[in-house]
Amino acid sequence: MITTLKRVAKNLLAVPAVRKVYEGGTRVTLNLFGSHRLPATAYSVPGLLTFNREQYAVLSGRRAYYRALSTSRPTHVELRRNIHRLEKGMSMQPRRPVFARDYIAETVDYYRVAVAGQAGDRSIEGDELLWAREVLTEYFEIVPDGDPAVDRARSRFAAIPVPDGETNGVPMRPYPQRDIKPSDITYDQLLALAKQRRSIRWFEQRPVPRDLIDKALLVGRESPTACNRLPYEFLVFDDPEMVRKVASIPFGTAGYHHQIPTVIVVKGNLDNYFSPRDRHAIYIDSALATMGFLYALETLGLSSSVINWPDFEPLEMKMAKTLGLAPHERVICLIAVGYADRDALVASSPKKSLDVLRRFNVAR
Template structure:
C-alpha cells in the first residue's frame, strides 16, 4: 500500500498534492489531539479557585500576591500609596496558611512577613487613604506579631556589584559546557547536585513562583525504565548514572492565560542548572521529551511523578573520563537571532 502510494505520488503531481495534503491534515489532527491532552492533563489544574487548596497552591498564590508589594516598593519616585488589593490578599492568604497548619517558620511564610514588614514601614511614608487606611494598618500590625527580626531577610535590597571577572567566568562556563554522551558511570555526589540546585534556584520565574520540580533517579532499573520511553539516548543511556526529570508544577499558575509560563520557568531553571553543574564539575545532556500523551502518562507512572508536574525534559547527569569527545556544536552567527527594530 505504502509502495503503491509512493509510486502514485512519483507519477502524478496532482495525486501527490492530494495525498500529501491529506497526510498533513491527519498530522495536524493528531497534533491538535496533543494540545487537547495537554489541556486536560495540565491546563485543567492551572487554577487556584477549584480543587484542593494544598501547600503548593497556597504558597504559589501567596508569593504571587506579596511579590506585587515587593515590586511596588522598588519603583522609582514619585512615591505614592499602592497595593491595597495585594495587601488584602496577602493577609487573607497568610491567614489561610496558618489555618492550614503550615509552619510559621517556613521560608515562604517568613518571606511573606519580611515583605509585609517592608510594606508596613512604607505606609508610614506614603499613608493609605483615610477610609480604609487605619483598618489596613491594624490588620497588618496584627499579622506582624509573627515577625521575628532575628530570622528576617530584609527586602528590598541594593543591586549586587559584580566582580570584574564575572563576565569572563560566565562565558568560560557556558563555553565549557557541552552535552556529554559518554559518562564514566560513577555515582554522582549528590552534594554537588545540591550546590548546583542552590544556584539554579536563583533563576527568575513569573511572579517568583519557582514552579520547577526536579525528580532524580539513581537506581539502574528506574533509569532504564524511564529511558526506554525516550528516543534520544541510544548508545549512551546505559552509561548515565543519574537521571533527572525536570518538570513544571502547573498548579502554581492561576489560569490558562499563563499557559506558556510553566515550561518557560522550568527552562530558565534548567539553563542555570546546566551551567551550575558545569561549574561544579558535573556533566550533563538534556534528553528531549517529544512524546505522545500516552508515553507522558507512562513516565509519570513509572517515575512516580505527580500528575500536575508537566515533564519538560529528561536530563542525563554524571562525570566522564578526560579523554572523551564532545561535539563542538557550532553556533549560528548572532545576525541569525538578533532582530533590532
C-alpha cells in the same frame, strides 16, 4: 508496542516512494490548514488528543490551585505572587503613595492562612513566611493611613500572630541595587564556561555525589521566574534500576541510556496558576533554571546532556505512570548527569552566527 510501531514507521519511510508520497501529502495538508485559524480549527478536531492533554493539564492545575487556597502547604504560590507584586510596587520610580489597594486584603488573607499552617506544624517554608512578613510590614510602614481598604488590611495584619523565625541579616525587603556585591566573574570567564559546557552522553561508571547536585540546584533556583513562583521540581534518580527505567523512556536516549549514572526529570507544576494565560510559564521558568543548573554542574566537575521531551501522547502516558504524575504535572525535559568519559567523542555543534540570531529595531 510503541517501539514496534516506531520501527515499522521508520522502515516504511525509508522506502523512497513512500517517503515522497508522505512528504507530498504533508505539504498539501499544511498549505490548506496552515493558512488561517479557521481551517486550523477544523484540522484540530480529528487531532483533538494532540492538544487535549495540555488543556486537561491546565484545567487540572487551576482546579488544584483553588482547592489548595484554604490549606497549608510547604509553599504558598498565591502568597509568593502577591508579595512579589508588593515588592514591585515598592520599587517603582516614582512610587505612588498608595498602591496595591485592590489586592492587599487578599494578600493579608493568604498570609494569615500561611501563619496558621506554621502554627499547626504543617511545614511551610520558614523563609517564605519571613519574606511575606517583612514585605507586608514594610508596606504598611510606607503607605500612609487614610485609605479605607488599606487601613482595614492593616488592622487585620496587626492581629495576626508573629510567626517563628528571624531574618538573621538576610535581606527580606526591597533593597538598593548598590547593595548587591559584584562577583569576580568576568565576561571572558563566563564565555569560556559556556563553550566548555557540551552535551555529554558517555560517562564514567561512578556515582554522582548528591551534595553536588544540590549545590548546582542552588545556582539554578536563582534564575528569573515569574512572580517568584518557581513552578518546577527537579526529580533526581540515582538508583541504577530507576535510572534505567526513566532514562529509557525518551526517544533521544536510544543507544546510551544504559550507562547514565544519574538522570533528572525537570517537572513543571501547573497548579501554580489560576489563569490559563500563564500556562507556558512552566516551560520558560524551568528552562531558565535548568541552564543555570547546567553551568553550575560544569564548575563542579560534572557533565550533562539535556534530553529532549517531545509532546508525544504514548510517552507522556508512560512517564506519568512511571513517576506517578498528576495531570497538571508536565515533564519539561530530562537531564543526564555524570562524570564525562574523557575518551568519548563530543559533537562539535557549531552555533548560528549572531547575524542570524540577532536583529536591532526590526519588526516584520
